[in-house]
Amino acid sequence: MWPVLTILALAALATLHLWWRRKFLRSQAAVRNELEQHRSLQEKNTVQLRTQQEALFNSMVEGLLLLDESRRIQLANRAFMTMFDLQADIRGKTILEALRLHELAELVDLLAIGGHVLGHQMQLPGPGERWLHINGAAIFNGGDRHGTLLVFHDLTRLKRLERTREEFVANVSHELRTPLSLIKGYVETLLDGAKDNPEVAGKFLQTIDRNAERLRLLIEDLLTISELESGRVKLNLQSVALQPLVAKVFSDLQSRAAAKRIELNNQGADLAVLADTDRLEQVLGNLIDNAIKYGRSEGTVTVGARATDGGQIETFVRDDGPGIAAESLERLFERFYRVDKARSREQGGTGLGLSIVKHIIQNHGGKVWATSESGKGATFFFTLPGA
Ligand code: ADP
16 A cells, blocks of 8 residues: 555656646746847847937037047047048047047047047148047046047138138238328328429329229228128119110210220120119129220120020120130139239229129029130120029
8 A cells, every 4th residue: 555655646746846847947938038038128229229329429510539448449420430531440440540640649648638628629631721629528437437539520611711801801901001001102292392393293182082082992892792791682673674774884884995995885685684773783884894994905895695594694794805814713703803913903993893793693693604715805694583
């Protein structure tokens, strides 16, 4: 009896053991499964976070550079890669290996000592002047240094604007100083006794008058430019017939043309443009005045127009003077740019006429350009919407 009972008990124990073992293994597998799921969810979240972070960094206009604790590049965003004209992956490299820029490497050394760098300006080597503004800070995790973050801002446009403004102020001062010193010089000579000689006094007064007129024209052009550049100019747009307006400008400039025996030729077809009449008259006035000033004595100045396929009217002002060299053509519309400074001054030019033309046409949504063949005259074109 006992052996049977013992065998039965052992069998029951073995079954129980097997049951427990299966249950234990099953629960172990379930735990493993749960852990696996948790890990893959965590991985997914990390990847998602990294993708979001990368998208955020890459959407920034500022260049971003993250270095690890051994000063190797950990991350460089898209703006940084564009700023430094980089294509290959630079992660894992040092600044010197990746960029060969000692100034930047020194800046990173400085960061290691001081903890941060603010407002450092750096000019990039290579063709075309480019400037960067750099801020940097060491990243700490608890008390430990974890890496370095550098933020780069492209300063090139600002620097260029600053330089243009400085040049403009220098040019204006120079332009004002020349006629003013002449006026002052002649007045002093008159006061010193020349006024007692009517013939000399007459000549001097004429020079004073000419230079005062030059100052007036310059100030008038400067005010026009500043008004046009402010963007506050309100255009009174209406349909303007070209031919009668050209005829009016021709009649205003007739005496100047006659002085050089220049023939004025109004070839404008019966076309109308959508424009501000006074501003358009100023454009035609400046271009025709230039054609007379710089054109050939006994030559011809022709104004004509045609309708283009895009519904625009293209107007031209042509002379048969000495023309303009190719390298000067694209600079003609810059403020104070003159091909021949002495000739322009002698003709009473301010160097602002074509710049005013460009602003007025652009304010109308049109385009202006010039073509010329040396020795064969110059032609100025502008487009305006047809009316
Ligand atoms: P300016 O007051 O000196 O005439 P503009 O801005 O009107 O100034 O013109 C700029 C320069 O372009 C002139 O100084 C001149 O050298 C050149 N220029 C303009 N129009 C002509 C032209 N029709 N033929 C030759 N050169 C021209």
